[in-house]
Amino acid sequence: MTDPTPDVPESxxxxxxxxxxxxxxxxxxxxxxxxxxxxxxxxxxxxxxxQARRLFCxxxxxxxxxxxxxxxxxxxxxxxxxxxxxxxxxxxxxxxxRVAGRVVQHRDMGKIVFAWLRDASGDLQVSVSKSEVDxxxxxxxxxxxxxxxxxxxxxxxRTQRGEVCVWAASVTMQCKSVxxxxxxxxxxxxxxxxxxxxxxxxxxxxxxxxxxxxRSRILQSIRRFMDGRGYLEVxxxxxxxxxxxxxxRPFVTHHNALGMPLFMxxxxxxxxxxxxxxxxxxxxxxxxxxxxxxxDRSHNPEFTALEAYEAFGDYHTMLELTESLIHGLxxxxxxxxxxxxxxxxxxxxxxxxxxxxxxxxxxxxxxYSRPFARVTYRELFTRALGFPVEDTAAVRAKAAADHIExxxxxxxxxxxxxxxxxHAEALLDPARPTFVLDYPSAISPLTRPMRGNEAIxxxxxxxxxxxxxxxxxxxxxxxxxxxxxxxxxxxxxDVEESTFRSLDEDFLTALQVGxxxxxGMGLGIDRLVMLLTNSQSIRDVILFPLMRPVxxxxxTPQGGTE
RNA sequence: GAUUGCGUAGCUCAGUCGGUAGAGCAAGCGGCUUUUAACCGCUAGGUCCUGGGUUCAAGUCCCAGCGCAAUCACCA
Numbered sequence: 001m002t003d004p005t006p007d008v009p010e011s012x013x014x015x016x017x018x019x020x021x022x023x024x025x026x027x028x029x030x031x032x033x034x035x036x037x038x039x040x041x042x043x044x045x046x047x048x049x050x051q052a053r054r055l056f057c058x059x060x061x062x063x064x065x066x067x068x069x070x071x072x073x074x075x076x077x078x079x080x081x082x083x084x085x086x087x088x089x090x091x092x093x094x095x096x097x098r099v100a101g102r103v104v105q106h107r108d109m110g111k112i113v114f115a116w117l118r119d120a121s122g123d124l125q126v127s128v129s130k131s132e133v134d135x136x137x138x139x140x141x142x143x144x145x146x147x148x149x150x151x152x153x154x155x156x157x158r159t160q161r162g163e164v165c166v167w168a169a170s171v172t173m174q175c176k177s178v179x180x181x182x183x184x185x186x187x188x189x190x191x192x193x194x195x196x197x198x199x200x201x202x203x204x205x206x207x208x209x210x211x212x213x214x215r216s217r218i219l220q221s222i223r224r225f226m227d228g229r230g231y232l233e234v235x236x237x238x239x240x241x242x243x244x245x246x247x248x249r250p251f252v253t254h255h256n257a258l259g260m261p262l263f264m265x266x267x268x269x270x271x272x273x274x275x276x277x278x279x280x281x282x283x284x285x286x287x288x289x290x291x292x293x294x295x296d297r298s299h300n301p302e303f304t305a306l307e308a309y310e311a312f313g314d315y316h317t318m319l320e321l322t323e324s325l326i327h328g329l330x331x332x333x334x335x336x337x338x339x340x341x342x343x344x345x346x347x348x349x350x351x352x353x354x355x356x357x358x359x360x361x362x363x364x365x366x367x368y369s370r371p372f373a374r375v376t377y378r379e380l381f382t383r384a385l386g387f388p389v390e391d392t393a394a395v396r397a398k399a400a401a402d403h404i405e406x407x408x409x410x411x412x413x414x415x416x417x418x419x420x421x422x423h424a425e426a427l428l429d430p431a432r433p434t435f436v437l438d439y440p441s442a443i444s445p446l447t448r449p450m451r452g453n454e455a456i457x458x459x460x461x462x463x464x465x466x467x468x469x470x471x472x473x474x475x476x477x478x479x480x481x482x483x484x485x486x487x488x489x490x491x492x493x494d495v496e497e498s499t500f501r502s503l504d505e506d507f508l509t510a511l512q513v514g515x516x517x518x519x520g521m522g523l524g525i526d527r528l529v530m531l532l533t534n535s536q537s538i539r540d541v542i543l544f545p546l547m548r549p550v551x552x553x554x555x556t557p558q559g560g561t562e
Numbered sequence: 563g564a565u566u567g568c569g570u571a572g573c574u575c576a577g578u579c580g581g582u583a584g585a586g587c588a589a590g591c592g593g594c595u596u597u598u599a600a601c602c603g604c605u606a607g608g609u610c611c612u613g614g615g616u617u618c619a620a621g622u623c624c625c626a627g628c629g630c631a632a633u634c635a636c637c638a
Binding site: 019107110113127129131160161180188196297299439468550 | 586590594599600601606607611629632633635637638
């Protein structure tokens, strides 16, 4: 190689749009001409923009206005200034602050520059007057681009129009942005770009930031609630040699050193139950499950679930726990949205005060007041279908009429459940959280049958806004029945299912050691966050939802067929 | 996996019956010391998702592919 390779390939510069080129030119100018480091360094003593806004004091502002006007008049009249001090050294009661943020608006008026900064707490204007800052600071202020991150030292005042702002004493570049951001006014609407490049979404759309802040607070509240009830938070394997605990297709991966396949877990259930065997009385886990299924508005292949088990509890224990948890979360959400809309005494805030939490969800207004609605499976089934679950002939006839596969051959209970999902769930009031209780045992292999009515499993499912939020069970702790049910379930598996399903012998051994009677519960956290933040898609509450790669070729591992 | 819709400048969007690619904001240059989607003048900016086809002529019509969205299927 005889040609020296330039630091920056020429081709990059050629391909760049004029927008990027303009920003790169400014980057060079900062370094070469202004001798400024464009990417900043540690900064202590920063306060949030919202906090700086709260430090505004009208009296201090007015006093400062009077003092500087007097000084200007004196200078204009040629009279000697009494104090002899320049304006910048007059007493000034306005609070001094140091703030930083991303530039989201920029107006260069010639000898004064206005810019809006944004941080997670909100937006705040900064004003840079040529007569009040050093020449470097002013030059920086003039050459700002939308997207740059700067810090400002100055005093909190306001403009003639009443806009609270920081009047800069100095301006420092903290990070030059080289990538053109989306438009300042319309923001970023393209759902695809919002999900693929969430960082742009977050800085361009403050609502997005609010949703994920809310998600974080919700998770904190859940942990506080569970901890308060004496539950211990644990973490169990997400890579398992057997994927059990749910009838879902797992993702398969491979451990090189051990030379063995591994499954991403579809549920933590079998491990959490082992902990009950081990002696933990109340355990919960909040973590990811992975299911190799389709993607839609309420499904992401990896999703966050809460699972909780309480020794010596049952499904009624878990119902009270769940109802209390979700009610509490809804009250908090209603209160914080009421606080957000502050002074306006709208319906929501009034209801929050009276403990009647009502939260909007799309076109619905969901009422989370206690108690949630309850209905039994068989009651709902009969109401929807017009015949009871035991009427096998009617079940088969209706299944055939609905063109359900295997209407004549399948186990009647499986048909019952198909019919239930098609017809009965639609009867539930989407605006009222509803517990559906007492499912057929035949479709609940990990659930203890009701004593005295073996056909019914002590299980409920919670539905809100038409979504299944989570189930709960009185757990089965008879090892022999458990083995029989799991074996029976395996026997019904098709060819594909049998490649990833097998009997978890160690789990059965654990049950033989002995698990106390227990209640268990699972909650889909993403769906719950959707409800509490009025988000219509699960992708709006997952920071980085799964997207197909674009442009780059897909990796095709061996065995990749079809 | 199926069906339908969408893909045009950095962003938000127009683009008529198939006839030279448009606007606002953003960008560059100039002006302006209190702006509030600032304003005024000038300038530049396009793989119309990709690849084929029909046609004298395709952003527009047809076919295939890619991505996204909605609905469905899968899914304790």
